[in-house]
Amino acid sequence: MANPAVENHRVRWMHNREFIGILPEKFCDWMLTGAFYAAVHAIETLVAFDGQPTHTSHEARNNVLKRVQRYQHIWKHYRELYNGSQTTRYHAAPHEWIPADKIKTLWIPNYLYPIEKSVQKLIGETTPLSPITWQNV
Secondary structure, three states: OOOHHHHHHHHHHHHHHHHHHHOOHHHHHHHHHHHHHHHHHHHHHHHHHOOOOOOOOHHHHHHHHHHOHHHHHHHHHHHHHHHHHHHHHHHOOHHHOOOHHHHHHHHHHHHHHHHHHHHHHHHOOOOOOOOOOOOOO
């Protein structure tokens, strides 16, 4: 029987990927936040797959990613998304937000996609994910 926690996080992961692609570019703060939460649920998919309890705080997840050898490759990419989303959500004025074109061409390919690729490899998923389809209106 499939692990319900794995499926729950996998569905949320895909849901956040879809959300990112339909946001208008003026909501670049939410594009980055959505990318971060796609990464969170990708990681929690892996954690649940590994039979570990999923995390209820960012701090707990960060500590596990740093501490567990199996996850350390993911940490270096996740840390950037975590920091970028924290800055955008809590510390930056709107004129300081990362522009949508940079999120699409730098942040998603350099941070989210490597996390997803690592998670897929570690859970034995052989079908690669398609790049996010941008439908910005």
